[in-house]
Amino acid sequence: xxxxxxxxxxxxxxxxxxxxxxxxxxxxxxxxxxxxxxxxxxxxxxxxxxxxxxxxxxxxxxxxxxxxxxxxxxxxxxxxxxxxxxxxxxxxxxxxxxxxxxxxxxxxxxxxxxxxxxxxxxxxxxxxxxxxxxxxxxxxxxxxxxxxxxxxxxxxxxxxxxxxxxxxxxxxxxxxxxxxxxxxxxx
Amino acid sequence: xxxxxxxxxxxxxxxxxxxxxxxxxxxxxxxxxxxxxxxxxxxxxxxxxxxxxxxxxxxxxxxxxxxxxxxxxxxxxxxxxxxxxxxxxxxxxxxxxxxxxxxxxxxxxxxxxxxxxxxxxxxxxxxxxxxxxxxxxxxxxxxxxxxxxxxxxxxxxxxxxxxxxxxxxxxxxxxxxxxxxxxxxxxxxxxxxxxxxxxxxxxxxxxxxxxxxxxxxxxxxxxxxxxxxxxxxxxxxxxxxxx
Numbered sequence: 001x002x003x004x005x006x007x008x009x010x011x012x013x014x015x016x017x018x019x020x021x022x023x024x025x026x027x028x029x030x031x032x033x034x035x036x037x038x039x040x041x042x043x044x045x046x047x048x049x050x051x052x053x054x055x056x057x058x059x060x061x062x063x064x065x066x067x068x069x070x071x072x073x074x075x076x077x078x079x080x081x082x083x084x085x086x087x088x089x090x091x092x093x094x095x096x097x098x099x100x101x102x103x104x105x106x107x108x109x110x111x112x113x114x115x116x117x118x119x120x121x122x123x124x125x126x127x128x129x130x131x132x133x134x135x136x137x138x139x140x141x142x143x144x145x146x147x148x149x150x151x152x153x154x155x156x157x158x159x160x161x162x163x164x165x166x167x168x169x170x171x172x173x174x175x176x177x178x179x180x181x182x183x184x185x186x187x
Numbered sequence: 188x189x190x191x192x193x194x195x196x197x198x199x200x201x202x203x204x205x206x207x208x209x210x211x212x213x214x215x216x217x218x219x220x221x222x223x224x225x226x227x228x229x230x231x232x233x234x235x236x237x238x239x240x241x242x243x244x245x246x247x248x249x250x251x252x253x254x255x256x257x258x259x260x261x262x263x264x265x266x267x268x269x270x271x272x273x274x275x276x277x278x279x280x281x282x283x284x285x286x287x288x289x290x291x292x293x294x295x296x297x298x299x300x301x302x303x304x305x306x307x308x309x310x311x312x313x314x315x316x317x318x319x320x321x322x323x324x325x326x327x328x329x330x331x332x333x334x335x336x337x338x339x340x341x342x343x344x345x346x347x348x349x350x351x352x353x354x355x356x357x358x359x360x361x362x363x364x365x366x367x368x369x370x371x372x373x374x375x376x377x378x379x380x381x382x383x384x385x386x387x388x389x390x391x392x393x394x395x396x397x398x399x400x401x402x403x404x405x406x407x408x409x410x411x412x413x414x415x416x417x418x419x420x421x422x423x424x425x426x427x428x429x430x
Contacts, residue, residue: 020257028245028249046249046253050252054257057260068234072234075237083201117235118238140236143202145197172232
């Protein structure tokens, strides 16, 4: 449950290294997979995960219950760290290659949220039109600027926001209602 | 770039704005309800998307590397922001004060960047309406016969107060000695950051004031302590100021 994360996080705040290691063990694969999806490189993904844990350990990234669930917070932090790293490497020609998202259920350890909801979410995304999938991919996972998205789709800059929102809202409609409440990590 | 900040929302969400437009947008966000709602909506619409990543096995030795590096930052955190490691330069007594002054100025910038970091990358999906405000900045008075200078600056951030201490012309500590910052409440000292200066005698430390709970601090002081675990000040006060 989320409570365990919060408990561990509070211990980390007091300088408990073992608690940080426990959080690391709980989230390693989840964070790495997300960072890899964003950066497309194992080295960068590792760097992003490391930045997240450095921020937690040095208290530069502070979690508070008002920020929502711990798992969402740590994932958002990972996404942002990954996008940031990606942006710093933009001089390397980035590859916008787009892969169709597989919808089969992956088998993943104890992270029930990921295992079950991740599969359903992937299924939902795969039901979007190819263009909307690509919109979400470039906006959310690659963190592209509005200008880059406009160029990529050859659409006017002013229409990007509307298109992104449309794709996201469409996805929301597909996602079963029970997912929108957000899951929690199981033990 | 479009002059209407409402059009910057996506780039703000994706952390694509540079420092100046980002601050401008955050100011705008505090005033524009529509943008706040749209930002909330974006955060809501995307909140589950992080879980759609296909599982990828991390390298087997990643844990060791990452945790090693993370715990290593502990030591670095206690060090001053500026580090001069390479060659021990010949000290030129005439040049040093000038160099120190320039570095001291840049130190302010570094410490500020350090404090701002939390805001810049962690919470792109959340509202960021806070604007850092300088509360107080006081020069620290040197103790008797002490040639050091320092300054304590309080910055309000997210309703919390962070303190930045900088000092210059510090003597290098000997052995396990460290400089210890203390906050005093009616004469009772609380630890508020530990540091050692770099080769140029510059040191800095940041400290979040709420870490010690609710207090009405009346004095900030720096002492030179025999080790980094003094519960109460053992050394003489070298710099201090009333708050």
